[in-house]
Amino acid sequence: MSELVKLTRLEDIAVVTIDNPPVNALSPGVPEGIVQAIEAAAHDPAVKAVVVIGAGSTFIAGADIREFQKMTSGEKPRGTLLPALLAIEDSPKPVVMAIHGQALGGGMEVSMAGHYRVIAPSAQVGQPEVKLGIIPGAAGTQRLPRLAGVAKAVEMCAFGEPISAQEALTLAIVDRIIDGDLLTGAVAFAREVADRPAPKSRQRNEKLSNVDPSIFAIARDTARKTKRGQPAPLAAIDAVEASTKLPFEEGCKLEAKLFSECLYSIQSKALIHAFFGERTVNKIPDIPKATPVYEIRRAAVIGAGTMGGGIAMNYANAGIPVIVKETTQEALDRGIGIIRKNYANSVQKGRFSQAVMDERMTLITPQLSYDGFDQADIIVEAVFEGMALKKQVFGQIDAIAKPACILASNTSTLDVDEIASATKRPEMVIGHHFFSPANVMRLLEVVRGKATGKEVIATSMALAKRLKKVAVLAGNCRGFIGNRMLGPYFREAQFLIEEGASVEEVNQTLYDFGWAMGPLSVSDLAGLDVGWRIRKEFKHLEKPGVRIPRVADRLCELGRFGQKTGRGFLKYDAERRPLPDPETAALIEAVAREAGIERRNITREEIVDRCLFALVNEGAKLLGEGFALRAVDIDIVYLNGYGFPAWRGGPMFYADTVGLGKVLARIQEFEARHGSDLWSPAPLLQRLAQDGRTFADFDRQTASQASA
Numbered sequence: 001m002s003e004l005v006k007l008t009r010l011e012d013i014a015v016v017t018i019d020n021p022p023v024n025a026l027s028p029g030v031p032e033g034i035v036q037a038i039e040a041a042a043h044d045p046a047v048k049a050v051v052v053i054g055a056g057s058t059f060i061a062g063a064d065i066r067e068f069q070k071m072t073s074g075e076k077p078r079g080t081l082l083p084a085l086l087a088i089e090d091s092p093k094p095v096v097m098a099i100h101g102q103a104l105g106g107g108m109e110v111s112m113a114g115h116y117r118v119i120a121p122s123a124q125v126g127q128p129e130v131k132l133g134i135i136p137g138a139a140g141t142q143r144l145p146r147l148a149g150v151a152k153a154v155e156m157c158a159f160g161e162p163i164s165a166q167e168a169l170t171l172a173i174v175d176r177i178i179d180g181d182l183l184t185g186a187v188a189f190a191r192e193v194a195d196r197p198a199p200k201s202r203q204r205n206e207k208l209s210n211v212d213p214s215i216f217a218i219a220r221d222t223a224r225k226t227k228r229g230q231p232a233p234l235a236a237i238d239a240v241e242a243s244t245k246l247p248f249e250e251g252c253k254l255e256a257k258l259f260s261e262c263l264y265s266i267q268s269k270a271l272i273h274a275f276f277g278e279r280t281v282n283k284i285p286d287i288p289k290a291t292p293v294y295e296i297r298r299a300a301v302i303g304a305g306t307m308g309g310g311i312a313m314n315y316a317n318a319g320i321p322v323i324v325k326e327t328t329q330e331a332l333d334r335g336i337g338i339i340r341k342n343y344a345n346s347v348q349k350g351r352f353s354q355a356v357m358d359e360r361m362t363l364i365t366p367q368l369s370y371d372g373f374d375q376a377d378i379i380v381e382a383v384f385e386g387m388a389l390k391k392q393v394f395g396q397i398d399a400i401a402k403p404a405c406i407l408a409s410n411t412s413t414l415d416v417d418e419i420a421s422a423t424k425r426p427e428m429v430i431g432h433h434f435f436s437p438a439n440v441m442r443l444l445e446v447v448r449g450k451a452t453g454k455e456v457i458a459t460s461m462a463l464a465k466r467l468k469k470v471a472v473l474a475g476n477c478r479g480f481i482g483n484r485m486l487g488p489y490f491r492e493a494q495f496l497i498e499e500g501a502s503v504e505e506v507n508q509t510l511y512d513f514g515w516a517m518g519p520l521s522v523s524d525l526a527g528l529d530v531g532w533r534i535r536k537e538f539k540h541l542e543k544p545g546v547r548i549p550r551v552a553d554r555l556c557e558l559g560r561f562g563q564k565t566g567r568g569f570l571k572y573d574a575e576r577r578p579l580p581d582p583e584t585a586a587l588i589e590a591v592a593r594e595a596g597i598e599r600r601n602i603t604r605e606e607i608v609d610r611c612l613f614a615l616v617n618e619g620a621k622l623l624g625e626g627f628a629l630r631a632v633d634i635d636i637v638y639l640n641g642y643g644f645p646a647w648r649g650g651p652m653f654y655a656d657t658v659g660l661g662k663v664l665a666r667i668q669e670f671e672a673r674h675g676s677d678l679w680s681p682a683p684l685l686q687r688l689a690q691d692g693r694t695f696a697d698f699d700r701q702t703a704s705q706a707s708a
């Protein structure tokens with residue numbers, strides 16, 4: 001056989017082992033290898049049945065996603081997996097698929113082409129293709145309804161969540177759960193079924209009749225609401241529906257057509273970019289994989305406010321004991337009360353049991369002293385945002401913490417090097433910038449100070465995985481990656497309302513672009529007073545004569561801090577539902593008049609371009625200055641921390657899809673109209689646009705320089 005697929009025999013059972021590390025993806029050679037092995041087994045008179053199993057940690061994680069990128073870039077013609085699967089199913093000897101780890105996407109489709117499936121108790125199966133902007137492409141939408149029933153097939157194909165072995169058994173997707181050694185159990189199962197006629201899933205039509213048509217209507221409705229802007233979930237529903245109306249072969253043809261349309265869409269390219277991006281951000285050119293990491297067994301958090309409480313929950317959720325220190329009993333009780341309420345909510349919603357909650361609560365030790373801090377492997381500071389206080393706290397913990405303890409600050413704006421200067425061990429100091437609510441948001445910006453040790457960075461990246469976060473390494477500039485870019489984005493949103501767009505128009509246009517929320521609603525949610533305080537602190541950095549947004553500060557002067565006071569850019573009712581506010585509209589007009597700003601009609605196109613290109617330009621500046629490693633790191637920050645639509649791939653990917661030449665031309669128009677202080681084009685953007693290159697090209701060049 002091939003290197004990727006091996007054929008061996010255990011007496012009367014042939015064993016086909018797929019060995020394509022790390023995840024046994026169906027790269028070229030794998031499907032062909034499986035078919036050849038099964039054909040060889042069919043011709044071997046000593047063989048009664050076949051077991052197909054994966055080597056390593058998993059069965060098959062699906063098609064090789066990199067092959068899709070080659071196809072859509074024209075590098076490779078489209079091949080299809082289906083003929084191989086039909087050949088497997090037509091094997092005259094029963095084929096038992098033995099699943100451990102994951103059978104996902106094409107892996108699930110391979111398993112359904114077998115006559116039987118057995119599974120390890122911890123394994124998962126699923127059709128997650130929609131998460132890549134595509135649909136199952138090798139009969140998954142036609143076989144799954146035949147095995148699991150139409151309702152579950154719609155859910156799995158349209159929303160992409162995998163299911164457990166136990167659920168797969170209940171749904172009759174698999175035939176048996178094997179406790180103990182999977183191969184031994186699979187071989188025993190194969191012997192049991194060897195003499196029976198082998199059932200073919202493509203011929204099993206009993207679950208396709210009398211299907212309630214509302215299943216499809218409800219699923220489409222949910223997809224339109226929860227997967228806004230994404231065609232793949234709707235295509236997946238169409239394909240599963242086809243299984244109830246068309247013979248298998250015709251259903252497969254429709255599936256193939258829809259698959260192809262999805263694969264060549266910009267949404268799919270964006271989602272695949274995000275998939276690989278999430279994995280790329282872990283790769284830091286000057287920090288080799290083998291860099292030693294500190295073991296994190298005990299943590300401590302200082303401050304039990306909005307962020308400290310959420311951060312402590314992350315540690316407890318990962319099973320790491322964590323001390324939470326406050327200054328007053330009242331603040332401590334409030335913080336711990338919120339943690340308890342959050343956990344209780346999860347128990348009530350059935351996310352986990354009361355026993356799990358109790359266990360997590362016992363991992364959290366609330367206290368007013370630094371007792372036990374000398375045992376911590378990491379201390380995370382989350383006190384008020386103020387340099388003097390942060391330096392005082394870092395001075396204190398430097399005196400208590402053991403030498404190998406990482407000292408992390410959750411600051412969102414302050415200079416990590418200056419914070420580190422309060423200690424005698426700047427190499428152990430790092431920024432861990434969590435996002436609010438810290439127990440929910442996936443993003444963690446890991447901020448590298450000039451002295452931060454490589455081991456400390458490597459430990460932070462590995463720890464983030466344990467905390468189920470996506471960590472992105474950022475340089476130490478004001479606002480790091482995410483908040484630095486947000487400044488110009490919010491600035492333009494406010495300028496647009498001063499110039500004539502309504503609050504609702506700006507919000508709605510950017511929501512329609514795909515953002516989870518419009519920028520002015522985000523400001524209301526975060527609290528306008530936060531930025532107001534920061535602006536006052538950094539007033540000395542403002543350049544005379546340069547236009548600044550005025551409306552938010554005026555709202556704050558009136559005590560209108562956003563949702564928390566019931567009024568901000570919008571008004572909020574008791575349920576925090578937003579309503580237009582004529583008083584704000586009048587205030588905005590007055591602000592514009594005082595500033596001599598002429599109000600005019602503003603198009604949706606201008607709203608999108610002003611806000612998005614302000615974001616992109618700042619991203620290009622910080623990328624050129626080296627504060628982000630790659631453009632894709634910026635994209636991953638925005639996809640995981642700021643509600644940027646995943647199907648647009650992130651701001652830098654979006655700019656590539658528009659074309660950097662066009663982006664630059666538009667920025668130059670804005671520069672001519674609004675001045676160079678606000679709109680000077682990023683030198684990197686200028687360079688790339690002039691050379692006809694993209695941010696993706698920049699990333700490729702960075703990667704090749706790093707590996708040279």
Ligand code: 3HC
Pocket residue numbers: 022023025061062063064065066081102104105106107109128129132135136137138140276279280
């Ligand atoms: N194709 C190519 N590479 C893949 C891959 C795939 N299907 N799945 C994972 N990889 C790569 C990753 O990029 C990573 O590479 P790197 O080490 O160079 O960064 C490596 O394998 C390990 O992956 P993870 O870091 O994600 O490993 P985990 O153990 O954390 O997770 C997993 C394993 C759950 C299998 C996860 O990798 C995953 O979800 N993979 C994608 C599954 C998927 O979407 N399958 C459907 C593909 S589309 C399809 O099958 C179409 C079909 O219908 C025709």
Ligand code: NAI
Pocket residue numbers: 302303304305306307308325326327328331382383384385386389393410411412413433434435436
């Ligand atoms: P917060 O005001 O909700 O909580 C701060 C807590 O720290 C208070 O409970 C206070 O009593 C406590 N505290 C102050 N001095 C202390 C000390 N010496 N020892 C122990 N506890 C002390 O503030 P929040 O929002 O949690 O912010 C904390 C940090 O996180 C800030 O640096 C902020 O910039 C940053 N941050 C905030 C985000 C947000 O959305 N709120 C997002 C990301 C970072």
